[in-house]
Amino acid sequence: MSKVVLITGGSSGIGKSIGEYLTEKGFRVYGTSRSPERYTSSKFPILKLDVKEVETISDCIQSLLDREDRIDVLINNAGVGITGPIEEIPLQEMKSHFDTNFFGPLEVIKAVLPQMRKQQSGLIINVTSIAGYMGLPYRGIYSASKGALELVTEAYRMELKSFNIKMTNVAPGDFATNIAAGRFHAPVKENSPYKTAYGNTLKLMDTHVDSGKDPKIMAEAIFKIINTPEPKIHYKVGEFIQKLSIVLKRVLPDKVYERMLLNHYKL
Template sequence: MSKVVLITGGSSGIGKSIGEFLKEKGFVVYGTSRSPERYASSSFPILKLDVRDADTIQTCVQSLLELEGKLDVLINNAGVGITGPIEEIPMAEIKNNFETNFFGPLEVIKAVLPQMRKQGAGLIINVTSIAGYMGLPYRGIYSASKGALELVTEAYNMELKDFNIKMTNVAPGDFATNIASGRFHAPVLEDSPYKQSYGNTLKLMDSHVDSGKDPKVMAQAIYNIINTKKPKIHYKVGEFMQTFSIVLKRILPDRIYEKLLINHYKL
């Protein structure tokens, strides 16, 4: 029987590319969106789910199980970007980012684990970010929310070892998607002490996304992981220098690594 895959945030960007790729490979694919009616032309079904709403999560998972009777792979892809000087980002936006990027994925995991335990098998793939491995200027909240999910995955893997349920992270670098248009941007305030450096960094970040890799590269990586008997806990997918930056962070003294980031962002 074909494996059944649920992809949160599967209506656009990386999630959509993953869904289309897996469907072509013979998987039974379901995506999710807060507004599934907007994606009637999707090549795979889109179910209603808001990762910030536990009731919609439970309803979505139950609906899928009624349709398919099983769930083999969860891809926790739904997420939202956020930029700005940490001092100037409204606390409500910081909490919303963690609700979407961290607490939401945890709720989805909790909703699918009973079924995977019942099956005696399952794979959960959390889509994080290379930004989650380092505190990036003007993306500190995003780095923190993605980094939190990376660490929780490590703990979860040990807790789930007796149930044949595997969990892994896939940290993408910059991909050519519409993520920049959907993230929260703290405004560049005229009277802000961060006006010049934040404004310049914002332009640099947007240019990185515009020139990013094709999302199909991420889809291929996900496919390879699903077909791996013993997946690693951490995967990184992106340009060489983005993935290599994680290695540099491990081996360089903190201040030297910080200096590299400062030079990169021209701060």
């Protein structure tokens, strides 16, 4: 029997690519969006869900169970970006960001766990980011939210072990998606002490996304993980240099690694 897969944020970008690829491979795929009516031509059904609204999460899961009576794989992909000098990002924007990138995914996990326990099986894949392995200048809040999801997955795996429910992280690097258009940008203020440094870093970040890899690479990685009996705790998908940056952080002295980042961002 084909596995039933739920992908949050499945209407565009990486989520859409994963959904289309898994559909081609014979999975019964459902994506989510805050406005599913905008995606009537999607190759797989799009259900209404806003990770910041708990009621929509429970309604979405119930709707899926009414159709399929099971959930085999949850891909926690919905997320947003945020940039800016930490000093200048409004606190409410920081909280809103964590609601989407951290607390939202936790609420979706809580909603699917009763069904997965009933099945005595299930796989939860949390899409994080290579940025979650390091504090990046002018992306500090984004790094923090993705890093928090990486760590909580490590704990959650152990709590779920006795129920035969698997959980893993997949940290992508830069892919050619529309994430830059949807993220919160703290404005580059004329009178800001960060004006030049932040402005230049923002241009560099946008260039990285524009020249990013095809998100199908991420879809292929997800497909392999689903077909792995015992998934690893962490996976990284991206350019060699991006994955290498994680290794270097482990082995280099802190200040040497910091200097490397400062040079990369020309700060």
